[in-house]
Amino acid sequence: MYKRLHAVVFGKVQGVGYRAFIYDKALSLGLKGFVKNLPDGTVEIEAEGDEIYLFQLLDKAKKGTPLTNVTNVDFKIYDDLKGYTTFKIAY
Template identity: 35%
Template sequence: MIHYHAIITGRVQGVGFRYFVQGEAVNRGMKGWVRNTDEGHVELKVEGEQQEVLDFLKTVREGSPFSKVTDMQMEQLPEFAHYQDFRIKG
């Protein structure tokens, strides 16, 4: 199991990007959350099996048909939050 935090920048607000991320996460059995930031970015935290999380993050980096990801900063977190599901926050 691994736990990642990511900040995604680009055209990622107002284009359904959080719903895209949530759908990908749920389909892959990921746990965590995604939300918009006040700075116009999208932030997420995700937990799951290593290869599944890395594949998920690669798909998020590629973006949805209506988004344009220009950068994605990621860091692996040392501790687990034990999320119950994957949800859109605030």
């Protein structure tokens, strides 16, 4: 079933290629939505797609890359969709 993931990622996640990492993972999973740096140093992820793939993206988001240090991920899964047609890095 298609759902929507909204997540905010905390830690050392800006200036280390984290958005590009999430972008690549989301594309490989066929998800739609965006990843965006927020002014407070966190990263926002919003993705739509099959629930199983959303949780795979969430798992990757929690692990990060060798250059990141993810300390926490706040997330919710929603039933309503916003109808994204692509996945992008938002600014």
